[in-house]
Amino acid sequence: MKTLYTNFPYPTEIHDVVKLYFSDVELCDDVNADMSVVERQEGEQYLYAAIYGDMTITESVDVSGVGDLHAVRLRKRYVKIATYNLLVKLTGKSMPWGSLTGIRPTKLADQLQREGLDWQHTFTNLLGVSKSKTQLVADVLSTQGELHRHKDGGADLYVGIPFCVTRCSYCSFTSGEIERLKKYVEPYVDALCKDIDETLQFAKRRGIRIDNVYFGGGTPTSLSAEQLDKIMSHVTVKPVEYTVEAGRPDTIDNAKLDVFLKYGVHRISINPQSFNQQVLDAIGRKHTVSEIYDKYALAKKYGFVINMDLIAGLPTETYEMFCHSIDAAIALEPDNITVHTLALKHGSVLREQNYASASDVNKMVEYSHYRLYSAGYLPYYMYRQKFMADNLENVGFCKQGKQCLYNIGIMEEISNILACGTNAISKRIFAVENRIERSANAKDVMSYIERNDDYLNKKFELFSK
Secondary structure, eight states, X not given: OOEEEEOSSOHHHHHHHHHTTOTTOEEESOXXXXXXXXXXXXXXXEEXXXXXXXXXEEEEEEOTTSOHHHHHHHHHHHHHHHHHHHHXXXXXXXXXXXXXXXXXXXXXXXXXXXXXXXXXXXXXXXXXXXXHHHHHHHHHHHHHGGGSSOOTTEEXXXXXEOEESSOOTTOXXXXXXXXXXXXXXXXXXXXXXXXXXXXXXXXXXXXXXEEEEEEEESOGGGSOHHHHHHHHTTOOXXXXXXXXXXXXXXXXXXXXXXXXXXXXXXXXXXXXBOSOHHHHHHTTOOOOHHHHHHHHHHHHTTTOEEEEEEEETOTTOOHHHHHHHHHHHHHHOOSEEEEXXXXXXXXXXXXXXXXXXXXXXXXXXXXXXXXXXXXXXXXXXXXXXXXXXXXXXXXXXXOTTOOOHHHHHHHTTOSOEEEESTTOEEEEEETTTTEEEXXXXXXXXXXXXXXXXXXXXXXXXXXXX
């Protein structure tokens, strides 16, 4: 299938579903396209017909008595259902997440429950989600418990460090190799310190409570200990949770860990991605497996809560090699293990190379979930991305009581975020109206430095409404 026609006002939703089956399909204005999805309105009822040759699937939804925003959500939901059901009939293949293409299945489950619906029945019988994925959502919500609730009057502080020591082949983040951008590092640190200062002063004036602090990237520990010390000295609040993505084992040393301890950091990441040297070399990771073990042992002495990331579907990693990575991570007993499914995102080297994910990625993910459950880890947050192998998901597992509050807040969209740094996105939750507004900083370092005041003003305007 090459072409898709739709008269629905939100064609992206339909296109996303069709691309689950036909990755190269294009939207077009030709009513004689290979596949058509059309909407017809009769009063407060919307009718959808998904058509391919002599196959037609129809769905309808009544939006009477609901607000405009909810009516739009229902229309999007049902047009996707019609499209998905036609594709299942056409191909004979079901997707693990059915007609869902959104990032946050757990958020949808919570919304359905608030609407008075049996969300698990809706997932499996209307949306086409498999029983195993529906159970995964239920387990995540159970582990989150009361943490899955918006807290009035607060916000999390995000601090972005857009530098890495090398760029991994799967990465699409707007971060750069620190040696290549060396002349911009100190100006960036200065601009970031100003951003943090003014943001915290604004929060204090507005009576906004800072709940959690999160340093992400890039790789924050690509900076020197002195640079990290300078930035952290400007974080003058005492959060409930303070997290730093140390990430790359080759960037971690005693001096940086001492800085974290000095400023009260609670959680760090040491991310192997794989425990197979062949795979690390293939993705441009530029550190050794032995460094993973060495830096993990070093960090454990400091008492930090530690997360480790692994990715299913990396180049050259077979099913057996991935199983070794999972087993090796579990043997170290970190507090959190996050299992990502490789996503071939725009801007990544693998995407540009037209890399095809391994055929057994689903088998890898199933093994990881089985082993983590068996070892006593609980799934506590989950999200999905476009272009993920086998239409799967990313899941964070934790030991009992070791949930990362920031991760839950951002993934479930229940926390306001005051964001500082390049490519950082501030977010304000209007819980009563069930909507979110955002303010994004510049994606590149130079624009952020030169227009720092403009982005500060936009952020403050968002939180002054």
